[in-house]
Amino acid sequence: MKQVYAVPKSLQPQATHYCPGCTHGIAHKLVAETIDELGVRDRAIGVAPVGCAVFAYDYFDCDFQQAAHGRAPAVATGIRRVVPDAVVFTYQGDGDLASIGAAEIIHAAMRGERISVIFINNAVYGMTGGQMAPTTLVGQKTTTSPAGRELGHAGSPIRIAEMLATIPGAAYVARVSLSSPANVARAKKAIRKAFDTQLSGAGFSLVECLSTCPTNWGMAPIEAMEWLEKNMIPYYPLGEFRTPEGGASNG
Amino acid sequence: MVEELIIAGFGGQGVMLMGQLLSYAGMREAKNVSWMPSYGPEMRGGTANCSVVISTDSIGSPIVTEPMTLIVMNRPSLDRFEQAVRPGGLLIHNSSLIDREPERTDIRIIAVPAVEMAREVGSDRVANMCVLGAYLAATGVVAYESVAECLKEVLPERRHDLIPLNLKALARGASMVKP
Amino acid sequence: MAERKLFKGNEAVAEAAVRAGCRFFFGYPITPQNEIPEYMSRRLPEVGGVFLQAESEIAAINMVYGAAGAGGRVMTSSSSPGISLKQEGISYIAGAELPCLIVNMVRGGPGLGGIQAAQSDYFQAVKGGGHGDYHCIVYTPSSVQEMVDLTMQAFDVAERYRMPVMILGDAVLGQMMEPVVLPDPRPTDAASAGWATTGARDGRAPRLINSIYLKPDELFQHNLKLQARFEQAKAAEVRYEAVNTDDADVVLVAYGTTSRVCRSAMDRARAAGVRVGLVRPITVSPFPYQAIADVARTARALLTVEMSLGQMVEDVRLAVCGAAPVHFYGTTGGIVPTASAIAEEARKIAMAEVGK
Known part of the structure; x- marks a missing residue:
């Protein structure tokens, strides 16, 4: 019988603590598959964030460091400078990367730090219980924006991919969605490209993954996927915003 | 033997260099030395000063508050530090730029017309060396030869062509003082 | 050399x-x-x-x-x-x-x-x-x-x-x-x-x-x-230096720059006939509690000197544990205490303690 699917070798064979319907599992799998394909598990060093993915090191089968909230790009920089041939990646949520760690991500990109950043944007703080994130949409209800995010009070949601794409050191910046099989296939290509960018020495790479949080959104998993496509993609358009070749493509 | 001095003047008059030169010379003579600069905003164009301690014993505080010797290159420095000199101490001032006489009567005072002297030997940029020469002759804390040797270490390489001029200035300053 | x-x-x-x-x-x-x-x-x-x-x-x-x-x-x-x-x-x-x-x-x-x-x-x-x-x-x-x-x-x-x-x-x-x-x-x-x-x-x-x-x-x-x-x-790993503590009436406790000034103060005080010693912690964590407890048994008083309004003095008091009075002299804001002021403070403490 032909084997058509297997758990990636770079994942440990165990169940995750993520909620049913959460897209972290998909993102983990895509990263692990990429590490497998490139054959770099033995020199991969991941950096886990503070947030739901704080225990990412329990699932990936490679060296890991766990960083303070928002500081993963700085920690990755330290690792990068000590182990020149390592394949270094961070895995960060939107509170971690776009709020408390905004300075660290911008300056890692500015330096063209040879790291790959997997940025999970699910428009909410997950682990702490559904508070408003810097990426929460205007009008979206959270536990700290009970009447919906108000533009005049909390400002507008931050578009990280577009912002980082203005930085010369950011060699590859893309936004993908984990909301459908076709989108997941595109996400996989983008993550592979991010790692390729690092391995080629071209500079910093980041893939923003639009993700769902059924638990804190108060929705069933399929309903959450639909909400993502209907509400998030219009504000956070998919595409490559910067590539090592210099091109960009939206949609 | 211990010497504790303050050297003060405008930024650019070479007071830090005078202190470093004495420290290098003291170290060359196997003495203990410390050099402590003033630093911060006052360095940016205002007055600058440094504390120097040269001792045959180990040095306690590197910060001189009651100097045995005070060297001042300008009027604000004389005004600021004159009263701090220990009774029986020494005050050397740059009389070319200081338009008043020191008030103290319980210390030895040497006036060095440093700018005029420096012009005599070739450039008013070495006024600080004329004053330092007078100090060496007056105290003998370190030997003239030690200071001369250390010019190489203190002056950046691109200024080494100025060493003969500096030596002339040191000698000119020394010539006006009887030990 | x-x-x-x-x-x-x-x-x-x-x-x-x-x-x-x-x-x-x-x-x-x-x-x-x-x-x-x-x-x-x-x-x-x-x-x-x-x-x-x-x-x-x-x-x-x-x-x-x-x-x-x-x-x-x-x-x-x-x-x-x-x-x-x-x-x-x-x-x-x-x-x-x-x-x-x-x-x-x-x-x-x-x-x-x-x-x-x-x-x-x-x-x-x-x-x-x-x-x-x-x-x-x-x-x-x-x-x-x-x-x-x-x-x-x-x-x-x-x-x-x-x-x-x-x-x-x-x-x-x-x-x-x-x-x-x-x-x-x-x-x-x-x-x-x-x-x-x-x-x-x-x-x-x-x-x-x-x-x-x-x-x-x-x-x-x-x-x-x-x-x-x-x-x-x-x-x-505890490290400290003790100077002239054997016969000291007043032992100064200070670290870093302040300990340098205290050394000068100690010399001045001794020259004036006041028996002053110095304990200088070289590690402050771990702190030399035992060394300070030891001098507290023989000294009449301790004087902690810091460029603060009293921080290490709390550890000195913990070490001394009431065995001797612990005095404090501090400057702050960037002012370095002078040797003469510390020597005078030590003299006053010595006079008061000897008079008891």
């Missing part, structure tokens, strides 16, 4: 670190320690190392975390407000059992404070600083030579106990020049070989650098392990 060279304190620390095998430096500019990063930016590339100016002190200390976790011999330096920003990272470094050197050339506070010398970061350095049950080993050099010697030693001690080590200097020590004898450069050993995240090569199991233990009993055990290691340091 080896060649003596005149070095500024900040540059001496930097050169000593390079000779101790430090190859990674992450920092952010702040007065009065800028000569350290400036020196490292020139020097580290010469020896194949990396100097990186970070976007903030917070980023710098987290780069230290990453580099230490990857097995690099690494340091950062800053001054008081910057060290406050680094506290988050220092707590994580302690929690993750990573060795590194942190240099604090203390300036006056609180807030932006001033840029002149102070010792008002004692509590922060010795009593934690960051959150959680942890300790750093904290050295307090009092001369440029000692800055060299303690910097060389700091990396070894950090690696031996797998904890952050701090050099607690001040603006005077950083800015002053004194002759130093520099030790020969040492090769960097692979003390981290057993635990660093360098990639799970050659079939070894993946490694983790981490400070999160969500299960209370696991965190409890982790803290007990950290504490036990600090207890070992307490037994082996």
Whole structure:
């Protein structure tokens, strides 16, 4: 019988603590598959964030460091400078990367730090219980924006991919969605490209993954996927915003 | 033997260099030395000063508050530090730029017309060396030869062509003082 | 005798670190320690190392975390407000059992404070600083030579106990020049070989650098392990210098720059017939409690002198435990106490105690 699917070798064979319907599992799998394909598990060093993915090191089968909230790009920089041939990646949520760690991500990109950043944007703080994130949409209800995010009070949601794409050191910046099989296939290509960018020495790479949080959104998993496509993609358009070749493509 | 001095003047008059030169010379003579600069905003164009301690014993505080010797290159420095000199101490001032006489009567005072002297030997940029020469002759804390040797270490390489001029200035300053 | 060279304190620390095998430096500019990063930016590339100016002190200390976790011999330096920003990272470094050197050339506070010398970061350095049950080993050099010697030693001690080590200097020590004898450069050993995240090569199991233990009993055990290691340091690493304490009526207790001034004050007081001694902690964490308890048995009184309004004096009182009166003399804001003022204070205390 032909084997058509297997758990990636770079994942440990165990169940995750993520909620049913959460897209972290998909993102983990895509990263692990990429590490497998490139054959770099033995020199991969991941950096886990503070947030739901704080225990990412329990699932990936490679060296890991766990960083303070928002500081993963700085920690990755330290690792990068000590182990020149390592394949270094961070895995960060939107509170971690776009709020408390905004300075660290911008300056890692500015330096063209040879790291790959997997940025999970699910428009909410997950682990702490559904508070408003810097990426929460205007009008979206959270536990700290009970009447919906108000533009005049909390400002507008931050578009990280577009912002980082203005930085010369950011060699590859893309936004993908984990909301459908076709989108997941595109996400996989983008993550592979991010790692390729690092391995080629071209500079910093980041893939923003639009993700769902059924638990804190108060929705069933399929309903959450639909909400993502209907509400998030219009504000956070998919595409490559910067590539090592210099091109960009939206949609 | 211990010497504790303050050297003060405008930024650019070479007071830090005078202190470093004495420290290098003291170290060359196997003495203990410390050099402590003033630093911060006052360095940016205002007055600058440094504390120097040269001792045959180990040095306690590197910060001189009651100097045995005070060297001042300008009027604000004389005004600021004159009263701090220990009774029986020494005050050397740059009389070319200081338009008043020191008030103290319980210390030895040497006036060095440093700018005029420096012009005599070739450039008013070495006024600080004329004053330092007078100090060496007056105290003998370190030997003239030690200071001369250390010019190489203190002056950046691109200024080494100025060493003969500096030596002339040191000698000119020394010539006006009887030990 | 080896060649003596005149070095500024900040540059001496930097050169000593390079000779101790430090190859990674992450920092952010702040007065009065800028000569350290400036020196490292020139020097580290010469020896194949990396100097990186970070976007903030917070980023710098987290780069230290990453580099230490990857097995690099690494340091950062800053001054008081910057060290406050680094506290988050220092707590994580302690929690993750990573060795590194942190240099604090203390300036006056609180807030932006001033840029002149102070010792008002004692509590922060010795009593934690960051959150959680942890300790750093904290050295307090009092001369440029000692800055060299303690910097060389700091990396070894950090690696031996797998904890952050701090050099607690001040603006005077950083800015002053004194002759130093520099030790020969040492090769960097692979003390981290057993635990660093360098990639799970050659079939070894993946490694983790981490400070999160969500299960209370696991965190409890982790803290007990950290504490036990600090207890070992307490037994082996306490350092101090005692001068003229045998016959002293008044014993001065001071560290760093202040201890230098106290030495001058002691000489003045003795010249005037007042029997004054000095205990100078060289480590303030672990603190030389026993040495101070010992002098409290023979001295009539102790006088703690600090460039703060009274921080180390609390540890002196803990050590003395009521056996003798503990007096305090402090200046703050960048004012260095004068030898004459300390000598006078000691004289007054001696007169009062002898008169009892």
